[in-house]
Amino acid sequence: MRKTLRHWSLATVLALVTAVPAPAAELLDGIVAVVNDDVVLLSDFQQELEQVRAELDRRDIAPPPAEELRRQVLERLVVEQLQLDEAERRGITVDEATLDTAVRRVAERNNLDLRGFRDALQREGMSMADFRDRLRRQITIQRLRQRVMDERVNLTPQEIDQFAERIAEDQEEFRLRHILVAIPEAASAGAIAEAREEAEALRRELTEQGTDFAALAAARSDGRNALEGGDLGWRRAGELPSVIAERLSGLDPGEVSEILRTPSGFHLFKMEDRRDAERHIVTQTRARHILIETNEVVSDRDARLRLESLRERIVGGESFEELARANSDDQSTASEGGAMGWLTPEEIPPAFQRRLAQLQPGELSRPFRSSAGWHLVEVLDRREEDATDTYRRNQAAQQLRQRKEEEETELWLRQLREEAYVDYRLEELEDAAV
Incomplete structure (x- = not known):
């Protein structure tokens, strides 16, 4: 489909x-x-x-x-x-x-x-x-x-925890192409057998006749990526149904899988390439800031001028920490002298991240605006951090949901299609045009 x-x-x-x-x-x-x-x-x-x-x-x-x-x-x-x-x-x-x-x-x-x-x-x-x-x-x-x-x-918390552990063990990614021979919901034994015969015929075309996988997928696949040549891009094993991931792990680049069965139908995969998953290294920035929020009373101009004044006092030798405690509207950091701790790019708004990236350790920014208000920021330090484990855990729920959603989307769309009234009229128009 x-x-x-x-x-x-x-x-x-x-x-x-x-x-x-x-x-x-x-x-x-x-x-x-x-x-x-x-x-x-x-x-x-x-x-x-x-x-x-x-x-x-x-x-x-x-x-x-x-x-x-x-x-x-x-x-x-x-x-x-x-x-x-x-x-x-x-x-x-x-x-x-x-x-x-x-x-x-x-x-x-x-x-x-x-x-x-x-x-x-x-x-x-x-x-x-x-x-x-x-x-x-x-x-x-x-x-x-x-x-x-x-x-x-x-998704249950237990599923996410177990999946996160699998991701930690899964260090490989696959570049895949895919052909699906779909079977109707509640299909009869005859319909299932017919679909398997079609899948076997397709596999023979691929392995014995050397037919191009992408071309065959575009012509015959029922998968959602059919007209892209069945291209699934790079996938971690954990993003695929376990029955499929286990069978693909032994394929070399260029090989075509055996016929695999899921509730959606019969599948064929081609292993285009495989690689070790890269480690996730992030640049963390330790910074502190003073925030002035705008409202009906405090305009953008008021906030900027106030921060300009505070900046001059800091450059003149006054304590950033004391001024942050006395002036910052960020209640979560004001009591800590504006300290924001170690920040990763994913944790902060884009406008704030861009300004941080422009500053060297020890450098104080000019006042700038973000979605939260007006800021004065000082970068204290930077470091490279191997956040692979944290990254994998943060991605576990997303990948597990993606895998389940792909399976459910195929089933839902098939159900939507089977319950619909569809009357094809293309051949009638073509005949009338002749």
Whole structure:
């Protein structure tokens, strides 16, 4: 099943967006599929098809036969529409302010202002309105999936503790590709046997005929990454279901796994590469600060001028600690003379981190603003710390949730698809065009 929307950045847009071919113009309002009470339009299908072709070309993956590719793309759009329908039923919306912020972030990540971003889209045949609509759909589906997974995935403290121990022992990462032959929920013995036969045939194509794994995944996989050639990127063993991780641990780069069974169906994996997980070394900064908060009485100008005055007194020899105790609005550090202890980048806001990074030990900052208010900061010391164990423990819950959510997402989307009414009409349109 083709379920994943790409994360739209300008780089993706520039690589993928292609205008709808002119010969199909007279059919732009055609309906290629009826999905419950909604439809998938031919214009959307054609645009998605061209984008997928461009993405496969960018990844240097041989495209599937035209009929297979059309089927894959249409199924992706059907599942997308089902998710949008479910989001509407649950009252999930994306307001204009959120969408404006998301568009700005995409533009900023690509070093463009909004005007330059709009121009770049237009050069590739996409209007800003179309881009905003695609981005709105992506954010809507992300919010829907998060809500569904919050309902379906629960982690206990015991699970997290046990998983953290496994992560500590797991020093290896795998670069994987994946093919899934899905089986319906509550499938009959015959349907399961048929799916296994298909998986065995696919494995023979890979191992005996030398078929390219990425091309076969794009043509035949039911996985969410099918149209990316089944690329799963780098994964720790702990992020994969244990039955899969155990079977993959013995594969060498270039090898294809045996057929593996999970509730989602039958899986094939290719080990593209493997590496030892890097240790997590962080730069910690020991600092102290004075915070002046702004409010209806204290303006930004008032706070900045007050800190400028305090800075002059510190430079003149007065005690930072005493001035922090008397003036700082940060109640958690004021009593300690402003001492913040050893800070790692993850613990502090970006604006604060940027200012810290500019200061040498013993250096006192100029007043600056963050989301908390106005600060005067002195860096006392720096050190490199091996935070691998702490990092692994902090990541344990996130990785365990990700693994469970991937399994549950496959099952949920399959259930959503099986319960839907879908009427494909692409062949009818193609026949009418002949």
